[in-house]
Amino acid sequence: SEPLNEAGVQNKASKNGNSTTPDYRAQAQRLRPQREALPIFTARDAIIDHISNHPTVVVVGETGSGKTTQIPQYLLESGFTTRGQTAIAVTQPRRVAATSIAKRVAEEVGTPLGGRVGYTIRFEDCSSPLTQLRFCTDGLLLREILADPLLRRYSVVVLDEAHERTLRTDILLGMLKDIQRERARVAELNRSAQQPPDEPQADHRSRGTHVKFEEDAEQPAPAAAAVTDAVHGDVTGLDDLRVIVMSATLDAERFSAYFDSAPILYVAGRQFPVTTYYTATPQADYLDAAHLAALQIHTETPSASGDILVFLAGQEDIENVERLLIDSAASLPAGVPALLPCPIFAALPQAQQARVFDPAPEFTRKVILATNIAETSLTIPGIRHVIDSGVHKVRGFDPRVGESLLVEPISKSSARQRTGRAGREAAGHSYRLYTEADYAQLPEDSVPEIKRCQLTMVVLQLKAAGVRDPMQFDFMDRPSRKALRHALLELYALEALDDRGELTELGRWMSEFPLEPSYAKVIHASAASGCTREAIDIVALLSVDSLFYVPADKRDESNAAQMAFRSSDGDHLTFLNLLRAFTKAHGDKDWCQEHFVNRRNIKHVLDVRQQLSRLCVRLGMNVERSCGSDLTVVLRCFLAGFFHNCALLQPDGSYRSLNGSQTVHIHPGSSLFGKKTPAIFYDQLVFTNKLHARAVSAADPLWIANAAPKLYGRLASSQVH
Numbered sequence: 001s002e003p004l005n006e007a008g009v010q011n012k013a014s015k016n017g018n019s020t021t022p023d024y025r026a027q028a029q030r031l032r033p034q035r036e037a038l039p040i041f042t043a044r045d046a047i048i049d050h051i052s053n054h055p056t057v058v059v060v061g062e063t064g065s066g067k068t069t070q071i072p073q074y075l076l077e078s079g080f081t082t083r084g085q086t087a088i089a090v091t092q093p094r095r096v097a098a099t100s101i102a103k104r105v106a107e108e109v110g111t112p113l114g115g116r117v118g119y120t121i122r123f124e125d126c127s128s129p130l131t132q133l134r135f136c137t138d139g140l141l142l143r144e145i146l147a148d149p150l151l152r153r154y155s156v157v158v159l160d161e162a163h164e165r166t167l168r169t170d171i172l173l174g175m176l177k178d179i180q181r182e183r184a185r186v187a188e189l190n191r192s193a194q195q196p197p198d199e200p201q202a203d204h205r206s207r208g209t210h211v212k213f214e215e216d217a218e219q220p221a222p223a224a225a226a227v228t229d230a231v232h233g234d235v236t237g238l239d240d241l242r243v244i245v246m247s248a249t250l251d252a253e254r255f256s257a258y259f260d261s262a263p264i265l266y267v268a269g270r271q272f273p274v275t276t277y278y279t280a281t282p283q284a285d286y287l288d289a290a291h292l293a294a295l296q297i298h299t300e301t302p303s304a305s306g307d308i309l310v311f312l313a314g315q316e317d318i319e320n321v322e323r324l325l326i327d328s329a330a331s332l333p334a335g336v337p338a339l340l341p342c343p344i345f346a347a348l349p350q351a352q353q354a355r356v357f358d359p360a361p362e363f364t365r366k367v368i369l370a371t372n373i374a375e376t377s378l379t380i381p382g383i384r385h386v387i388d389s390g391v392h393k394v395r396g397f398d399p400r401v402g403e404s405l406l407v408e409p410i411s412k413s414s415a416r417q418r419t420g421r422a423g424r425e426a427a428g429h430s431y432r433l434y435t436e437a438d439y440a441q442l443p444e445d446s447v448p449e450i451k452r453c454q455l456t457m458v459v460l461q462l463k464a465a466g467v468r469d470p471m472q473f474d475f476m477d478r479p480s481r482k483a484l485r486h487a488l489l490e491l492y493a494l495e496a497l498d499d500r501g502e503l504t505e506l507g508r509w510m511s512e513f514p515l516e517p518s519y520a521k522v523i524h525a526s527a528a529s530g531c532t533r534e535a536i537d538i539v540a541l542l543s544v545d546s547l548f549y550v551p552a553d554k555r556d557e558s559n560a561a562q563m564a565f566r567s568s569d570g571d572h573l574t575f576l577n578l579l580r581a582f583t584k585a586h587g588d589k590d591w592c593q594e595h596f597v598n599r600r601n602i603k604h605v606l607d608v609r610q611q612l613s614r615l616c617v618r619l620g621m622n623v624e625r626s627c628g629s630d631l632t633v634v635l636r637c638f639l640a641g642f643f644h645n646c647a648l649l650q651p652d653g654s655y656r657s658l659n660g661s662q663t664v665h666i667h668p669g670s671s672l673f674g675k676k677t678p679a680i681f682y683d684q685l686v687f688t689n690k691l692h693a694r695a696v697s698a699a700d701p702l703w704i705a706n707a708a709p710k711l712y713g714r715l716a717s718s719q720v721h
């Protein structure tokens, strides 16, 4: 039914080496029985019925019951996209979930990915104007609101994984509530103004059901219409926005209360018993423990007893355990089946991410290495053994220290979800790498991210979306006034807000970037200094966790290899040197191996760089302008965004942060480790046993003074002797 588009997408696919044209419809037919066997299938009509009759519905169902993959399809099949004129957005907190679920759903619908079903995530768009079901990250939909304040291309927004309460999900909840109200009002005005002729109803929605909000009564209709027209242009034909909030845990009451007592639908799951084991003593190194546990399960149970899923904290953990397992897999005793580690994380190329879903080859057992993405977002078939490290990575924020990424114990609720993954298809086993006493100490739930994160970027987005006073925003859980104030002050210091708290032109420009405002500011500053090329390169390089890899047993070789790229100015230029060397050598697999460079990550850097360049070109920048050999120019630009992340050398040889007077230590992996320079700036602080600055470069105190004269002007005068 969409020949043009299908052809277009197929061409793209064949360029990627996929020369055979899959028979999409036949595949969809094949998957149909699987779809109909899911627990949610019996609730299909009830779900559609509720969604037709209520502006907001909360759906609660156990992981794997079919919420994410099925409900969007039910909507599609039931005409909620009004013959392709509007679309359905499904948000996910994580990129990997958005892409892999889109892929699965495209298969089930029987359409090429990027056709009727597609996805859009930061720096990657696999959709077309004909896309009716769009999977995206919550952050991406937030950005879309900036360009399309009423989200008029969507008839339904499905907010998935709402129980995770990510910062962006929470902001979206508030924005969607607002948009719903506005659209209900506009739709009502349209209806009364136009008296639509009696047309046959092609879809399930009864045109009569729309919700009256109390605000309607207070606002004189004509004036409101004028305002709406002025702000949003032509709104004729705009219909109500349906919102579906989906959660895997039983905390639905709060969502329901927030959306004016929206109905809650409970979908039964299917769960087999899972036996839980604890360690007798606390484990000093959960990576080692995870590796040994996986080996033990593999050698002591038949591989027919199912695959293994290991929960770890992040990409670095995953790659470490992957390497340990690859080594052990090479020397398994005779007769033991092969062991295949399958990592999954965002920087991994699509094709490799998809591997976790493929059935293991014969006489092989898969060990899936994942973060808490596999807790509720993704259901991987075939898992019967779960190994739970008991930790995850969380973003934290302390105004005196700045943002940090910490490895912390999970909540009881997460531990239960992880355990549950072992019992989807049959009875299973869950191995917790911590003691039962430690489990008892875990908090019941995690704190919503909005209560513990830096808010600078979302406050900028709220401002750009026209929210005058973020302090008054309708948050489901209100962040502290202190955190909000801090974000506003930070934006003021970055000149994104003026002294009346209004968005500046620069602020609006910065809000175009899917980046923390500090990076956008650096890119902005680079235009005046003529080093946009280097600025984009370095910002892209900073977007990945690690560029080098340091195997535990080859630490010295790895460090020696890194020396080749080292800049005495610090890590920012070291990274740039690496990128240039990689490009010059047309860096292939061998080159990366020889130089201990993380190939997956550097490829991701190239993608991000390309996307950023495109965005800059669209904003009228000359992305080819380069500062040539004087690279300190680009370092100075970084101060325009990172003047808060500076520390000064103290007489005793330590560094003390400028904005919080904390002692910070240069990370042992940094090119400046052990070096003394009057001032440093850094990309981030990480708290392990002490505060470590990561991605550190040398700065001249004068640069800091020039970048933020109001705050740090004193540094300039103290330089004059």
Ligand code: ADP
Pocket (backbone or CB within 6 Å): 038, 061, 062, 063, 064, 065, 066, 067, 068, 069, 070, 100, 104, 357, 376, 377, 378, 379, 380, 381
């Ligand atoms: P929920 O959102 O309720 O957790 P999903 O809709 O994500 O459930 O998954 C429903 C079922 O679809 C899973 O139990 C799994 O069997 C199947 N499934 C989902 N994604 C894939 C995939 N990529 N490959 C194979 N099966 C999948």
Ligand code: MG
Pocket (backbone or CB within 6 Å): 064, 067, 068, 069, 160, 376, 377, 378
């Ligand atoms: Mg789901």
